[in-house]
Amino acid sequence: MKIIAFNGSPRKxxxxxxxxNAAIRGAASDSDKQDVRVFRLQDMDITGCLNCGECNETGICIVEDDFQEVADVIRKADRIIFASPVFFMGISAQAKALVDRCQSFWCEKFLLEREIPAGEAGRKGLVLMVGGxxxxxxxxxxxSQGVAFLRTVSVPESETLKYMGVDNMGDILKHPTAIKEAEEAGQRLAK
Ligand SMILES: Cc1cc2nc3c(=O)[nH]c(=O)nc-3n(C[C@H](O)[C@H](O)[C@H](O)COP(=O)(O)O)c2cc1C
Known part of the structure; x- marks a missing residue:
């Protein structure tokens, strides 16, 4: 099973x-055959959407940067995890750039009426959010932005975990249930 994960946090x-990491541990725990790839968006070159309209009739983004590689793996994934901190009431800028560039997938799905075909395992997602x-x-x-992203890339079914009051480095590790819940959500995701 191909599992891809996007980490929208700039904080290492x-x-x-x-x-x-907890969700990935869970997802990989049942089988060593899982093919997991994590994309740390802060380390990637993905610019925002230009609204150039070039994808309207093709569903393909013409801007050449790391999104081209990401678009390819999104297309082939069986499971997608989307993780971001809350920055000013929304996802981080790094995560938002990725989501906006998926306008090309939006055009493919809604204008050209072509869903990304699912493999035997279907396409499922997990949204992880932390906020201070x-x-x-x-x-x-x-x-909601995370779920909209998943729907846009033809992932109709997803679970969301949200943790509030998590601000300083390491706060999530002190949370009474978060890490265990993320591991369990990862396990469910990979089923
Ligand atoms: C630029 C910026 C904006 C933020 N805005 C919000 C916000 O609107 N709501 C919120 O709950 N937390 C906000 N926070 C707090 C972060 O969500 C919080 O520190 C989170 O734990 C960071 O996750 P990280 O450790 O993965 O970077 C903001 C933090 C930064 C740096």
Whole structure:
């Protein structure tokens, strides 16, 4: 099973990364045959969408950067994990650039009426969100962006885990349930 994961946090070893690692541990625990690839978006060259309209009739983005590689793996994935911290009520800029570039997939799906074909295992997703605030306003907004991304790339079924009040480095590790829940969500995802 091909599992890909996007880490939208620019902070190395931060809360998003810890939560994502737990989900990946869970997803890989049942079988050593899982093919897992993690993309740390901060280390990639993915610019924002130019709204040039070139993908309207082709479903293909013409901007040449790391998105081309990512688009290819998104197409072939059986499972997609999308993880981001909440930044100003939404996902991080790194994560948002990726999502916006998926406008090409949106055109393919909704204008050209072509879904990405699923393999035997179907296509399923997991959205992981961490936010420093105790209110759920921002994290709900960010989580909706994650689910919209998954639907756009023909992943209709997904689970979302959201952790609020998680701000300083390592806070997620002190959370009473987060790491265990992420491992379990990873296991469910890979089923
Ligand atoms: C630029 C910036 C904006 C932020 N905006 C929000 C916000 O709107 N809501 C929130 O709950 N937390 C916000 N936070 C806090 C982060 O979501 C929080 O620190 C999170 O744990 C960071 O995850 P990381 O360790 O993976 O980087 C913001 C942090 C930064 C740096």
């Amino acid at each position: 070893g931060g809360n998003t990364e810890e939560l994502l 605030m105790k209110s759920d306003k921002g994290i709900n907004c960010a989580a």
